[in-house]
Amino acid sequence: MSRRQIDITPDLMLRAYRAGLFPMAESRRGDRLYWLDPERRGVIPLDAGFHMPRRLLRTVLSGPYRVTADADFAAAIAGCAAPAPGREDTWINPEIEFLFLALHRQGHAHSIEVWQEDALIGGLYGVVLGGAFFGESMFSRARDASKVALVHLVARLRLGGFTLLDSQFLTEHLAQFGAHEIPRAEYKRRLAHAVNATATWHAAPDPAALEAAIRGLRSGGPEEA
Template structure:
């Protein structure tokens, strides 16, 4: 982990992701960014290894939330940056926000939104390069909102031909969905293959196709 030595631009950020490196700030109020290239990398399977609890699959298909893509990227990143129960601070500072909104404007960063009665209640965002999607953060203001957004993301990635979902770190929350840690060398090999994959993000996709993909996902017996 090293201190920033030069201005970080959207182009530099994309090159860093392509090399398997990503930025973080120490806190919301920090004005510095640090580059991370951890020895162990969290990845979430988007094939048969994705663990979808049966109850969550029912929730994702129930219509409780209206799910959209790239509808309110700025709102999602603000939601991810706000304090939450068990998390008084965040690594998303104003520079991170600026950079990722710029990437979104260039169609390189994307968001999934969960809505209830017209209110944004959850979502996630990340970067897409080739067949790799680098998940950055998620937030929830309603029970299961971010989880359903994640399920929709995985369904969308599968339909769009993505082969790698990078979660950066492994958390107990992501482990429930099948996320694992792999050594840096293995990750870099998988990343190189993914960058050459002929995937393409589509913000507008038929809901029926996404729901069919969710229905086809392997379901676990317990939540």
């Protein structure tokens, strides 16, 4: 069975992200993509505004999970696309997967994977342009798995000199980490600065530097999250 012709290309995707747009499908089975440019944009702080409770810090540093980056991008996006309790459908259809896999092969899309022994139990993925990371989706199959992935993402972004972490929308889950909404005009201003900045994606940073970056995220946030 041949794949239908794809009008949206990886290059068009990158140009859209640079302009502040991102694509979504109506559903997992939907066959059309739509460009979104919300009036208010969710962002996650990469400075002292990021909140990490002490309990989560202990889980990240000495918990049962192993964390990797770009070890299995295809599995990470498949995990985000799969139905889960409370999320029976997703906006990630096969065309979205196809396009992001292409972006990953080009070095523009990256993932964080959380493992329990050999089982993938959480993760996230997104797009990198300059000093901006556009978070697309995350998933969790065990307690704190997506939270651990987010902490590792933020620590790597701080190590690499990133200035913008775009979460697209604000959710209750992200708000507990300090995520908030900003107006479209303010987002576009920050975006223009970030995409023209120089930053480095650290898939396998020095372990000591990564641990120091993770500990540096502990900034007096709520005790539980």
